[in-house]
Amino acid sequence: MEKIIVRGGRQLKGTVKIEGAKNAVLPVIAASIMANRGKSVIHNVPALADVVTMKDVLSNMKANIHFHHNTVTVDAVKPLITEAPFEYVRKMRASVLVIGPMIARFGHAKVAMPGGCAIGSRPIDLHLKGFEAMGADVHVGNGYVEVKSEGRLQGAKVYLDVPSVGATENIMMAATLAEGQTTIENAAKEPEIVDLANYLNKMGANVVGAGTETIVIEGVDNLHGADHTIIPDRIEAGTFMVAAAITKGNVLIKGAEPEHLRSLISKMQEMGVRITEEKDGIRVIGPKKLMATDLKTLPHPGFPTDMQSQIMALMLNANGTSVITETVFENRFMHVEEFRRMNAMIKIEGRNVIVEGPIALEGAEVAATDLRAGAALILAGLTANGYTRVTELKHLDRGYVNITGKLAQLGAVIERVNDSDEEITFESETQKISAL
Numbered sequence: 001m002e003k004i005i006v007r008g009g010r011q012l013k014g015t016v017k018i019e020g021a022k023n024a025v026l027p028v029i030a031a032s033i034m035a036n037r038g039k040s041v042i043h044n045v046p047a048l049a050d051v052v053t054m055k056d057v058l059s060n061m062k063a064n065i066h067f068h069h070n071t072v073t074v075d076a077v078k079p080l081i082t083e084a085p086f087e088y089v090r091k092m093r094a095s096v097l098v099i100g101p102m103i104a105r106f107g108h109a110k111v112a113m114p115g116g117c118a119i120g121s122r123p124i125d126l127h128l129k130g131f132e133a134m135g136a137d138v139h140v141g142n143g144y145v146e147v148k149s150e151g152r153l154q155g156a157k158v159y160l161d162v163p164s165v166g167a168t169e170n171i172m173m174a175a176t177l178a179e180g181q182t183t184i185e186n187a188a189k190e191p192e193i194v195d196l197a198n199y200l201n202k203m204g205a206n207v208v209g210a211g212t213e214t215i216v217i218e219g220v221d222n223l224h225g226a227d228h229t230i231i232p233d234r235i236e237a238g239t240f241m242v243a244a245a246i247t248k249g250n251v252l253i254k255g256a257e258p259e260h261l262r263s264l265i266s267k268m269q270e271m272g273v274r275i276t277e278e279k280d281g282i283r284v285i286g287p288k289k290l291m292a293t294d295l296k297t298l299p300h301p302g303f304p305t306d307m308q309s310q311i312m313a314l315m316l317n318a319n320g321t322s323v324i325t326e327t328v329f330e331n332r333f334m335h336v337e338e339f340r341r342m343n344a345m346i347k348i349e350g351r352n353v354i355v356e357g358p359i360a361l362e363g364a365e366v367a368a369t370d371l372r373a374g375a376a377l378i379l380a381g382l383t384a385n386g387y388t389r390v391t392e393l394k395h396l397d398r399g400y401v402n403i404t405g406k407l408a409q410l411g412a413v414i415e416r417v418n419d420s421d422e423e424i425t426f427e428s429e430t431q432k433i434s435a436l
């Protein structure tokens with residue numbers, strides 16, 4: 001079993017470079033299958049397990065896709081197989097983002113229904129309602145959703161009950177090749193939506209208003225391949241911002257885009273963290289004493305749910321009582337139980353979590369219950385007494401490229417070990433990591 005071992009107590013210093021955004025690259029790769037002429041070349045692609053899964057989804061459809069040196073090339077000119085089986089959707093829910101592109105171009109999509117996951121039930125009803133509004137037939141059965149359209153989809157007015165990121169992306173992609181105009185109201189405004197719209201427009205689409213709550217798409221007859229560079233990952237950047245603050249360090253987060261991180265910057269400043277915008281990134285300097293604060297997760301530009309567990313780790317080190325209200329996912333508190341194993345004093349009351357700080361955290365064996373929880377446990381481990389062992393790394397690998405190496409380069413005592421071949425005892429592990 002692989003695990004990450006962290007020994008707390010080091011201040012982080014130096015520069016860390018941010019990768020391309022996982023949540024931007026996945027829909028962009030899905031959209032690339034709509035091009036019936038020319039290749040797409042996608043740059044700044046992070047080497048993540050999710051990108052490999054999306055590549056496998058496209059390969060299974062018989063698209064010609066290669067991933068090498070942070071660049072993905074896609075040639076989808078020939079007709080494709082319009083199916084994504086459960087083996088992919090099981091690994092990564094974002095596989096459902098191929099439905100919109102498949103029905104837009106081929107009038108058919110059959111994709112395994114995603115189940116719930118550790119953070120909530122995560123239905124896709126809003127995606128499907130959007131396709132139905134555009135004239136598609138939707139049938140759910142035997143663990144699959146099948147969407148069919150006789151001829152082209154028809155432009156429509158779609159109102160989203162909640163500003164779902166995935167539904168906005170799927171409907172926006174489907175609408176690019178529909179007949180007539182589609183309007184998405186109460187659309188999600190995340191930077192990744194804007195990145196996708198920019199790529200679609202480079203492919204020849206006509207999308208206006210991405211980044212606002214109303215997106216208007218004028219359908220076109222064809223799309224072609226295009227070159228695109230993925231935006232920086234604001235959640236990876238935010239995770240390293242917390243790493244700097246929690247260790248009272250001084251780190252330049254190179255490539256981070258401040259405009260994408262306003263809510264996090266403002267919360268961390270409230271907690272006493274010094275944050276400055278520099279030419280090539282964001283500098284974070286941790287204070288001697290962190291202050292407690294309250295926050296609510298919300299759709300963008302509100303505080304991102306994908307930073308909720310990491311900021312909770314910071315609150316454990318802050319003076320006073322902090323309260324987090326999670327409004328996006330109903331069950332995104334699995335990490336609380338793991339933090340408690342490290343001596344944290346946290347109470348869950350419905351959708352609120354009450355965090356008491358500062359707590360002298362103690363290293364423990366903990367499990368990454370989802371990908372951000374994994375990052376948050378590492379962050380807590382950076383300040384804990386002794387050794388923290390984080391298991392279930394498959395989640396972490398979905399969203400972070402070499403987090404261990406990047407933290408080690410900033411001065412953390414951290415190592416990823418594999419004890420499947422030989423039995424590594426607690427003592428030998430600790431001796432090894434003590435030597436770092």
Ligand SMILES: CC(=O)N[C@H]1[C@@H](OP(=O)(O)OP(=O)(O)OC[C@H]2O[C@@H](n3ccc(=O)[nH]c3=O)[C@H](O)[C@@H]2O)O[C@H](CO)[C@@H](O)[C@@H]1O
Pocket residue numbers: 022023024026094120121122123124125126127128162163164165166167188299305306328329330
């Ligand atoms: C690959 C990707 O980009 N993942 C991100 C995306 O996930 P994802 O696109 O799945 O998240 P959504 O924005 O769709 O979900 C937001 C809320 O809407 C609900 N909902 C969503 C769709 C639907 O058809 N019906 C419905 O009720 C969800 O259960 C959830 O409560 O946005 C989330 C919210 O910022 C992030 O945490 C994820 O990292």
Ligand SMILES: C=C(OP(=O)(O)O)C(=O)O
Pocket residue numbers: 023093094119306371372399
């Ligand atoms: C929840 C996340 O991703 P996904 O939607 O891919 O599960 C995340 O990135 O924190």
